[in-house]
Amino acid sequence: MMRRKQGTMIALAALTLAFSVAGRAEAQGLLFWSTQAKPVEETQKMRTEVLGGFGKPVDYYGNDAGPFFTRIQAELKAGKGTIALLGGLHGELASLSSDLVDLKDVLSATGDAKINPTLVSLGTYGTAEQKYLPWMQASYVMAANKEALQYLPAGADVQKLTYDELIAWGKAMREATGSPKIGLPAGPKGLLHRFFQGYLYPSYTGSVVTKFRSPEAEAMWNAFKMLWEEINPASTNYGFMQEPLLTGEVWVAWEHTARLQDALNQKPDQFVTFPAPAGPAGRGFMPVVAGIAIPKTSPNVEEAKALAAYMLKPETQIATLRATSFFPVVEVTLPDDMPAAVKMSGATVAAQSAAPDAKPSLLPVGIGGLDGKFNKVFIDTFQRVVLRGQDVRQVLDEQAATLKDIMTESKAPCWAPDKTSEGPCPVE
Amino acid sequence: MQRLLSSQKVLPYLLILPASLFLAAFFFVPFVQVVLAAFTSDDGFTFTHFRTMADDWKFMPALSNTLGLALVVVPIQITLALVMASLVTRLRRGRDVVLYVFTIPLGISDLAAGLIWFALLEQNGFLNSILYGLGIIPGPQNLLDYRNTAGLFVAVVIAEVWRATAIVLVILVAGLGLIPKEYDEAAEVFGAGPLKRFFLITLPLLRPSLQTALILRTILAFEVFAVVAVVAGNNLPVLMGETYAWQFDLQDHKVASAYAIVILAISLAFTVFFLWVLRDRTREAAA
Numbered sequence: 001m002m003r004r005k006q007g008t009m010i011a012l013a014a015l016t017l018a019f020s021v022a023g024r025a026e027a028q029g030l031l032f033w034s035t036q037a038k039p040v041e042e043t044q045k046m047r048t049e050v051l052g053g054f055g056k057p058v059d060y061y062g063n064d065a066g067p068f069f070t071r072i073q074a075e076l077k078a079g080k081g082t083i084a085l086l087g088g089l090h091g092e093l094a095s096l097s098s099d100l101v102d103l104k105d106v107l108s109a110t111g112d113a114k115i116n117p118t119l120v121s122l123g124t125y126g127t128a129e130q131k132y133l134p135w136m137q138a139s140y141v142m143a144a145n146k147e148a149l150q151y152l153p154a155g156a157d158v159q160k161l162t163y164d165e166l167i168a169w170g171k172a173m174r175e176a177t178g179s180p181k182i183g184l185p186a187g188p189k190g191l192l193h194r195f196f197q198g199y200l201y202p203s204y205t206g207s208v209v210t211k212f213r214s215p216e217a218e219a220m221w222n223a224f225k226m227l228w229e230e231i232n233p234a235s236t237n238y239g240f241m242q243e244p245l246l247t248g249e250v251w252v253a254w255e256h257t258a259r260l261q262d263a264l265n266q267k268p269d270q271f272v273t274f275p276a277p278a279g280p281a282g283r284g285f286m287p288v289v290a291g292i293a294i295p296k297t298s299p300n301v302e303e304a305k306a307l308a309a310y311m312l313k314p315e316t317q318i319a320t321l322r323a324t325s326f327f328p329v330v331e332v333t334l335p336d337d338m339p340a341a342v343k344m345s346g347a348t349v350a351a352q353s354a355a356p357d358a359k360p361s362l363l364p365v366g367i368g369g370l371d372g373k374f375n376k377v378f379i380d381t382f383q384r385v386v387l388r389g390q391d392v393r394q395v396l397d398e399q400a401a402t403l404k405d406i407m408t409e410s411k412a413p414c415w416a417p418d419k420t421s422e423g424p425c426p427v428e
Numbered sequence: 429m430q431r432l433l434s435s436q437k438v439l440p441y442l443l444i445l446p447a448s449l450f451l452a453a454f455f456f457v458p459f460v461q462v463v464l465a466a467f468t469s470d471d472g473f474t475f476t477h478f479r480t481m482a483d484d485w486k487f488m489p490a491l492s493n494t495l496g497l498a499l500v501v502v503p504i505q506i507t508l509a510l511v512m513a514s515l516v517t518r519l520r521r522g523r524d525v526v527l528y529v530f531t532i533p534l535g536i537s538d539l540a541a542g543l544i545w546f547a548l549l550e551q552n553g554f555l556n557s558i559l560y561g562l563g564i565i566p567g568p569q570n571l572l573d574y575r576n577t578a579g580l581f582v583a584v585v586i587a588e589v590w591r592a593t594a595i596v597l598v599i600l601v602a603g604l605g606l607i608p609k610e611y612d613e614a615a616e617v618f619g620a621g622p623l624k625r626f627f628l629i630t631l632p633l634l635r636p637s638l639q640t641a642l643i644l645r646t647i648l649a650f651e652v653f654a655v656v657a658v659v660a661g662n663n664l665p666v667l668m669g670e671t672y673a674w675q676f677d678l679q680d681h682k683v684a685s686a687y688a689i690v691i692l693a694i695s696l697a698f699t700v701f702f703l704w705v706l707r708d709r710t711r712e713a714a715a
Contacts, residue, residue, distance in 0.1 A: 135476060178567075179567075187661050187662070188657065188661050188662055232570075232574070232576060233570055233573045233574060234550075234551050234570045234572070236574040236661055236662065236663055237550070237572060247552055248570075305452055357435065370679070371679075372676075372677040372678040372679050373678045373679075373680070375677075376677070376678055379662075380485065380486075383662065384485060385503050387575075387663070
C-alpha cells in the first residue's frame with residue numbers, strides 16, 4: 001500500500017513537472033521541436049552555445065521519436081500549434097512532408113554560405129518544394145593506417161579510390177605482410193548492413209531495392225567476393241573498427257565516423273581518412289542527414305524562417321558540431337582547437353558528399369518496424385554468398401522475395417538512390 | 429481466521445499460494461501468451477510463423493548446432509563432475525576449499541564467462557600471446573575464424589564445460605553425501621575394488637541426483653546463448669540466439685515465439701526421456 005502511494009506521488013510529481021516545463025516553453029519564444037541532441041548535456045549546449053546567439057529566445061527540446069511525433073501530429077490534426085520549428089532525420093521528416101512549409105526563400109536568403117547541393121536536393125523529397133533545409137550530417141568513411149599508403153596501386157589517389165583499386169591495394173598489402181589488412185565491421189555489433197545498403201549497392205547498381213537481384217547486383221557480389229579475399233577473416237568478430245585499427249590488426253577500414261574517433265584521437269598522426277570507393281554507378285555513400293523544417297501550423301513562420309537561416313551560418317554550424325558531434329552541411333573552415341577525429345572525419349565527410357560522382361543513399365524511409373528485417377536481407381545475402389559460398393543468383397532470387405514482402409507489407413515508396421515510386425517500392 | 433490457519437486441510441494450500449501466484453503471473457501467463465503468439469495470426473490459428481521459421485536458412489544450422497552442443501557438452505560435464513565429486517568427497521583436509529575453487533565459475537554470469545574465453549582465444553588474446561611469447565607460433569593466429577566451424581564449436585564446448593560443470597558437481601556432491609557409508613564398507617569387506625564399488629554401489633545409488641543433474645543441464649544446454657554469442661558471434665547460429673534475433677532485431681515476436689516453442693518441445697522430450705531411462709526399476713520389480 002505504502003509502495004503504491006509512493007508510486008502515485010512520483011507519477012504525479014513527474015506529470016506536474018512535465019506540464020510546468022511544457023508551460024514554460026510556450027510562455028517563451030520559438031519552440032524548436034527536435035529528435036536530435038537528446039542527451040541533457042547536448043540539449044543544454046544547443047540552448048546556450050548554439051541558439052544563444054540568435055538574439056531572440058528559443059526553446060530547444062530534444063525528444064525520442066515517439067513523443068516527437070505524438071505532439072506534432074496532434075498539432076497538425078488540430079490545425080494550430082505552438083511548435084515553430086522541427087528538427088529531425090531525413091527519414092523522420094519524410095512522414096510529415098505534406099505538412100511542411102516551402103523553404104526555398106530561406107535558401108536564397110542565406111547569402112554566401114555554401115550549402116552542400118546534394119543534401120539540399122535531398123530536402124525536396126523529389127517535389128518542387130524545399131521541404132526541409134539540411135542542418136547537420138554524419139556518415140561512414142574509410143580510414144587507413146599510414147603504413148598502408150605505400151602499397152597503393154600505381155596511379156591510385158586515395159581520396160578518389162575505386163573498388164577495383166581497393167581490391168588491388170588489399171592484394172598488395174596481403175602479399176607484402178602475409179595477412180589480409182582490410183577490415184569491415186561484420187560482427188554482431190557491426191554496421192556492415194549499411195555498407196551494402198549505402199555503399200556497395202549504390203556504387204554498382206545505382207539502386208538499393210529496385211535492382212536488388214539485377215545482373216549488376218550479381219556482378220557486384222562477385223566483385224565483393226574478390227574483395228573479401230583481401231579482408232581480415234576476423235572481421236566477422238569486429239564491432240567498432242577503431243579497435244582493430246589501433247592494434248594494427250587492420251590497416252584499412254570502413255566505419256561510421258563516431259566509431260572511428262578513438263583511433264583518430266589517440267593516434268592522429270598514424271591515420272588518414274578518405275571517402276569511400278566508387279563503383280561503375282558512382283561513389284555510393286550514406287549520409288545521415290538531419291534537417292530543419294517548419295510545420296504549416298507554426299505560430300510564427302517568419303521568425304522560424306529567420307532561425308532556420310541562422311542555423312546555416314558557418315559559425316552556428318561549428319557551434320552545432322561542438323554541441324552534437326554532427327558535421328556541418330555548409331562549407332566551413334574548422335578551428336584548430338577541434339579534436340583530431342572531428343577535423344579529419346569532418347573534412348572527409350564533406351569531401352565525400354561533395355564528390356562529383358557522389359551517389360547518396362539514404363537510411364530506409366517509411367519501413368518502420370521492418371527495419372531489422374530489411375537489414376537481415378542484406379546480412380543474410382552476405383553470409384550466404386560470401387561466408388558460405390552459396391550460388392549468387394539463387395541467393396539473390398530468394399532474398400529478393402523476402403525484400404519484396406517487406407516492401408509490400410510496409411507499403412514504403414522508394415527512397416534515394418531508387419527513383420520515387422507510386423505505391424510500394426518495386427523489386428525488379 | 430485463526431481456525432482457518434490451524435486447519436490441517438487448508439494450511440498447506442495457503443502456504444503454497446504465494447509461490448503459485450508468482451508462477452501463474454510470471455510463468456504461466458507469459459507461457460500462454462507465447463503459445464498464442466506462435467500459433468495465431470489475425471485470421472486465427474496458423475502455422476505461418478513456424479513456416480517462416482523453418483524457411484529461414486539459419487533454422488537448420490541453428491537446430492543442429494544446438495543439438496550438437498548439448499550432445500557433446502552434457503556427457504563431458506556429467507563425466508567430469510562425477511570424477512570431481514568423487515575426488516572432493518574423498519578428501520580429508522581442505523575439502524571445502526577445493527569445492528569452492530571448483531564452483532567459482534558458478535558465480536560468473538554466462539555472458540562474463542563468454543567474454544573471459546573470448547579474451548583468451550581471440551586473435552590478440554592471452555593464448556596467442558603466450559604461444560607467440562614461447563616462440564611456438566610465428567604471429568597471432570585467428571582461432572575464432574568463421575571458416576573454422578569446428579574450431580568455433582570446440583571453443584564454445586570448452587567455455588560451456590568450464591562454466592556449467594560446477595552446477596552438476598554441486599548436485600552430485602550432495603547426492604554422494606546421502607549414500608550411507610556402510611554399503612561401501614561392506615563391499616570392501618567382500619573384496620570389491622574401487623572401480624567395482626563405484627559402478628555397482630555409488631553410481632546406482634546416485635541415480636536420483638544424476639537424473640536431476642541431467643535434466644537440469646540438458647534443458648540449460650538447449651538454452652545456450654550468451655557464450656555462443658560472444659565467442660562465435662553470428663558464425664555459429666543456435667536456437668536461442670535466433671529467438672533473440674527475431675524478437676529484438678527483427679521485431680517479430682510471433683516467429684520468436686515459434687522458436688521458443690521448438691526449444692520447449694525439445695527440452696520436454698529430453699526430460700521425459702531421462703525420467704524414463706533413469707526411473708527406479710527396483711520398485712517395478714517389487715510390484
